[in-house]
Amino acid sequence: MQGDLITDFTRAVRQKTGLVIPEDDLARFQKIIVDRMRIRRIDIGEIYLQLLLGQSDASKAEWKALSLLLTTGESYFFRDAGQMSLLRHKILPELIRKREAEKRLRIWSAGCSTGEEPYTLAMLLTLILPDWRSWSIHLVGTDLNESALDKARAGLYGEWSFRKVDPELRKQFFTPLPDQVWRIDPQIHGLATFAHLNLIEDRYPNVTQNLYDFDLIICRNVFIYFDAPTIAGVVEKLTESLCRGGYFMSGHAEIHGRPSAELASRSHPESIIYQRVEKAPARTLHASAEYSVTPRAPAPRQTQSVAPARSARRSPPPPVAPTSPANRAVSSRVNLSEQWNQIIQLRHKGESEKAASLAVKLVASHPEHTPALMLLAWHNANQGRQSESESLCQQVIKTAPLSPEPHYLLAHIALEQGEEGLAKSLLNKALYLSPKHAPSCLCLADIMARQGDAHRARHMREIALESLAQMAPESRLEFYDDWRVEELAQHLRAQLADGAQ
Structure with a gap:
């Protein structure tokens, strides 16, 4: 197969699925294409390419078959101990407190493969939320690979899916079957639902598919297959699918910088996670005075000559005793301490904007x-x-x-x-x-x-x-x-x- 034709195939795959075929994987990719042509009884590469570029039912069916071969579906329970700890001890408890009054929680595992991640989230919820049965929990996993989704829905797993799992958790949430197969607990199984979704082509947020207003979206080990423009487009759609204050978690180092104007990074010991905030206007370095720390001279007073009312004769103010330099220094230190304590209290209340505004004023006088x-x-x-x-x-x-x-x-x-x-x-x-x-x-x-x-x-x-x-x-x-x-x-x-x- 000629190089130009292979390039056309890789471009078609990228446009349809977002997957970028690395150069060292081209030989495997070409073998997959040739195998699919043989199965379809197509002898000419250009004809198979036209099938993929079409909009017919046959084209859609072929993309499903091809996607199964292009996506690896590699996953396991409690993947990445650090991120799981962050979710268990910080993020999920925070979301639970936030939703306590309405008892509603919405979580999306995007690119869930064979279901280990959504089921892990279900297990975490039952561990930290004693009354989870009284909550309305919408936990959905989506993936491009239909075969992987079928396995997720079955809830049957082999030893390889447990390579990072505490044996006690396995005993608690799984039942052993013959041939080293384990069945997930029916209650955990019932918490998660699964659906086919193409992160590149499909529309979301989508109310009819119940893909909107999420408290938490996890999309890990997916962007490693995408190029930068594709990542940006997917992240924007995922961000729009979050509620205000909702969290977005990706894999380590999959996303660099601030991936969206509405996502602010939150640094934790175990991982960086992103939170949806109000879209802020673009700023350049110190372009705004709001968080500038350069002391500003006080504005000159505007004086106005006002004739005193005849009936409002005032006695002169009593003389003020001069303040000694030592007293002024003590007063300044006390005032500084009070300002800083007020700033810290605002931070602890979650009023970070007010705290930052006061910190700017403090630094202006104490650089x-x-x-x-x-x-x-x-x-x-x-x-x-x-x-x-x-x-x-x-x-x-x-x-x-x-x-x-x-x-x-x-x-x-x-x-x-x-x-x-x-x-x-x-x-x-x-x-x-x-x-x-x-x-x-x-x-x-x-x-x-x-x-x-x-x-x-x-x-x-x-x-x-x-x-x-x-x-x-x-x-x-x-x-x-x-x-x-x-x-x-x-x-x-x-x-x-x-x-x-």
């Missing part, structure tokens, strides 16, 4: 206030304004060269951009400055685990746990998703006990 600068750096990063965030981090490095915090945040930005090597270097720099900086230890542990270095990942988590033991249990780890120290310590102890990577 070297490191905590306020870091608050603004995190705020900008979470809103997708990475250039502003990086600029603020560099400002902190100049004013507080021994602080690990700016290096830690810069590492998170590097991870969002897919620069894992740079992130490791920045985290090592943070740990050089503060060898027991718990956030840096945990972020580096997550990277090590992904790279298969389980020994070093465990070592970094042990160091983090030692560091947390020296802190007050009820204190918060600022800018680290506001974890309480005891919550994070319990989470770490559970990870270490389970041998999680």
Whole structure:
């Protein structure tokens, strides 16, 4: 088969499914095409190509058959221990609290393959939501591969699907059958529904298919097959399918930067996740005064001559005793402390915009206030304004060269951009400055685990746990998703006990 014709086939596949055929996979791809031509009894490649480009029922049937061969369908239960922990301990509990009054939860696993991911989510929900039967839970898995969906609906799995599963969870949620086959628990099976969907061609959000207004959408290990324009288009449609405040999770390093104007990244120890926010206008570095930290001179007073009323004669004000320099310094420190406490209280209430606005005013009068600068750096990063965030981090490095915090945040930005090597270097720099900086230890542990270095990942988590033991249990780890120290310590102890990577 000639090279130009192979190129036409790969272009047709990309346009129809979004799948990009890598160069080193072209030989396998050509074999698949030839095999399908043989089955269809077509001898000429151009004729088979025309079949794929058509709109007939025969064309649609052929695409279904071809898609089965092009998609791998590789999955397993509780895939990625870090992301599963984030969902179990932070994201799902937050969504449950948010929906407590209406007892309604909507979750979509896009690109669910053979169903392990949606069933994992169903298991997590039953573990953390004791009264889940009284809730209206819509948990749907979609995929391009009809054969994979049939397996998902059957709920029967072999040993390979359990390679990362705690044996106790397997006993709790599955029944063993002959030939090393396991059947999922009927109640878990009943929580999930499955549907065919082409993420590229099909329309969503779609009310008639119940694909809209989701609290959580997970689309992992799908974008690795797509090119950048296709990823952008799919992410936009998925974002529109989220409710305001809903979360979107992709696989590690599958998406770089801020994938949508309405998605803000949220950095967690285990993974980055995105949250739908109101669309913000595009900003350039310090183009807006809203989060500028450059002190501004006060506007000149406009005076106006007003003749006093004859009947309003006022006695002169009593003299004011002069304030000593020492008293002024104490008053300034007290006022600064009060301002910062007010900012922190607003952050803890979730009023991040108000907190950032006050932090800008604080920095205008105290340009070297490191905590306020870091608050603004995190705020900008979470809103997708990475250039502003990086600029603020560099400002902190100049004013507080021994602080690990700016290096830690810069590492998170590097991870969002897919620069894992740079992130490791920045985290090592943070740990050089503060060898027991718990956030840096945990972020580096997550990277090590992904790279298969389980020994070093465990070592970094042990160091983090030692560091947390020296802190007050009820204190918060600022800018680290506001974890309480005891919550994070319990989470770490559970990870270490389970041998999680």
